[in-house]
Amino acid sequence: MRPRVGHIQFINCFPLFYGLIEKKFLLEIDLIKGNPSDLNRMLQENLLDLAPIPSIAYARNYWDYVLMPDISVSCDGEVKSIFFFSKVPINELHQKKVALTNTSATSQALLRVILARYYNIMPEYFSSAPELGAMLMEADAALLIGDDALRARYKNQDRLYIYDLGEEWKKFTGLPMVFALWAIRKDFASKNLEQLKIIKETFTESIKFSLENVQDVAKKASQWEDFGADYLVDYFRCLRFDFDSSKQEGLLEYYRQAKNQGLLDEVPPLEILGI
Numbered sequence: 001m002r003p004r005v006g007h008i009q010f011i012n013c014f015p016l017f018y019g020l021i022e023k024k025f026l027l028e029i030d031l032i033k034g035n036p037s038d039l040n041r042m043l044q045e046n047l048l049d050l051a052p053i054p055s056i057a058y059a060r061n062y063w064d065y066v067l068m069p070d071i072s073v074s075c076d077g078e079v080k081s082i083f084f085f086s087k088v089p090i091n092e093l094h095q096k097k098v099a100l101t102n103t104s105a106t107s108q109a110l111l112r113v114i115l116a117r118y119y120n121i122m123p124e125y126f127s128s129a130p131e132l133g134a135m136l137m138e139a140d141a142a143l144l145i146g147d148d149a150l151r152a153r154y155k156n157q158d159r160l161y162i163y164d165l166g167e168e169w170k171k172f173t174g175l176p177m178v179f180a181l182w183a184i185r186k187d188f189a190s191k192n193l194e195q196l197k198i199i200k201e202t203f204t205e206s207i208k209f210s211l212e213n214v215q216d217v218a219k220k221a222s223q224w225e226d227f228g229a230d231y232l233v234d235y236f237r238c239l240r241f242d243f244d245s246s247k248q249e250g251l252l253e254y255y256r257q258a259k260n261q262g263l264l265d266e267v268p269p270l271e272i273l274g275i
């Protein structure tokens with residue numbers, strides 16, 4: 001059976017897959033699309049063998065997973081696709097209503113950590129479909145991620161205060177932030193090391209190829225969007241796709257803070273596959 005590999009349907013993962021199309025590697029795997037939270041559910045249910053999942057989902061299920069080395073969706077400062085849109089300055093949001101996109105897991109917790117720990121603010125949170133207009137009819141501020149955030153930011157919401165959560169995290173901790181990790185089911189990993197090695201190499205080559213040809217990648221990814229390729233060139237250059245020691249440090253700090261806020265039961269060990 002071909003490995004069943006998850007694929008996040010957000011523009012941010014396009015550079016990961018662009019090279020796979022070019023190299024026709026897609027014939028060797030079954031690629032199953034979904035949003036990050038759905039992919040985690042499918043991985044839990046053994047409908048996938050490996051998938052990018054929200055980094056907080058790893059902490060909640062780590063005993064079932066090992067991590068793919070060298071790959072993540074991260075930032076070190078601005079992220080440009082995780083925005084908190086507010087009608088008032090952030091420090092006026094205490095006890096106000098805040099809408100959280102239901103497509104996110106990691107960034108929902110990140111926002112709670114940043115507001116509680118660094119702004120000393122406890123709003124009233126509720127989960128919502130990712131539509132900024134509708135969210136702000138009910139709330140004073142709203143969190144969006146991924147393509148929804150890219151599109152909303154592009155429309156230049158100049159009536160709003162806009163905060164980039166990657167930038168906020170860096171401002172307070174000095175660390176990178178890891179949003180998605182590639183989790184592999186332990187049972188699959190123990191029997192398929194060679195195949196996983198090839199998958200890892202193919203994905204890392206794909207990322208390298210995409211970043212070397214970032215204009216082409218951006219042009220392709222922007223063809224059905226309102227914004228032009230240049231907007232995405234900036235975005236792809238700002239994202240980080242590796243998982244080096246500084247990303248791991250940032251991730252562990254995020255886990256510690258999420259635990260302090262009662263959003264995690266424990267800080268998991270980072271069990272990274274040695275391939």
Ligand SMILES: C=C(O[C@@H]1C=C(C(=O)O)C=C[C@H]1O)C(=O)O
Nearest residue numbers: 054081104105106107146179180
């Ligand atoms: C950078 C992003 O990272 C995503 C954010 C996630 C989350 O908040 O749960 C999950 C997966 C990542 O792909 C983004 O979508 O904008």
